[in-house]
Amino acid sequence: GNNFLRWVKLLYTNPKANVLTNNIVSNPITLERSTRQGCPLSPMLFILAIEPLAMTIRMRTDIFGVQLGDQEHRLALYADDLIVFMTRLSISIPKLIQQMEVFGQFSGYNINDSKSSILFLNKDERLNPIMQTPFINAKEGFVYLGVKITPNIDA
Template identity: 35%
Template sequence: MGIPPTFIGWISTLYTDVSSEVLVNVFLSIRIVIKSGTCQGCLLSLILFICTTEPLAQCIRQDPMMSKVQIPGRSREETRILAYLDDLNILCHNKCSVERTMWHTQVYKVVSGVMLNVSKSTCLAMGELRDLESLGVSVLCKWVKIPRVEFNPKLSRRMAWEKKEPKVK
């Protein structure tokens, strides 16, 4: 991404030898050394998260083996991934794309040490994506909202967008 060494030095200074104490009621715990992650409430946390997940997003965007999904609306734009703040929404149109997504997240885990938090992940199966259990993907949700646009197997792309389009104008 071309991050200047000076900036990396500043971040290293802020996150080297970091410790914390936990206040429960009126009792303060002993110091806990923070070995990884970012400090909750730190203004840099979101920026650092975006910087560390962007390589994963780029790999998915550029993977020619993954099919694109058309975004609702008049633009006819197609994409594989939607990133909004600390949410990554990977749009898979077929089983091959799900397999490629799993592969990319495994490579990302090996390279960065960051694992996909399955408990915070949802999968909405639409179209031919009905049998994903064989890949270890559990399909639990019936619908999902990706920045305020509802995706629902019973609701067509056009209908989902038309529900929001008047509010956008």
């Protein structure tokens, strides 16, 4: 509640840091964005900040997930790694990109396109994507949290 917010504000109002290089400590540097690297609170604050995006993706009726049994799966989120599962791509991809842009406008968090991949499971789409996206077309697969994700479901 309010106590939590007060503590976070206390920790992150006018934060400063020093750089240690060759045992020489720099003058204080004002940190203007983000959280301190290595701060144990940083991952938790990020989770609180990114959850509205995850909730919105889950609730949108125009972003279609993958149906497994009676459950529709749209995304998995671990720290700042997000993986999205979609079908009806000609509708879902533009809506996802639009939602991420809206989220970026109000949060300041933007997806790094050069680190973002799209993997089409359908071979024809993989070789000839149905649309251009800002993401890397990972035709052979990609690594997510240390696990190789490939288009070959049997792999």
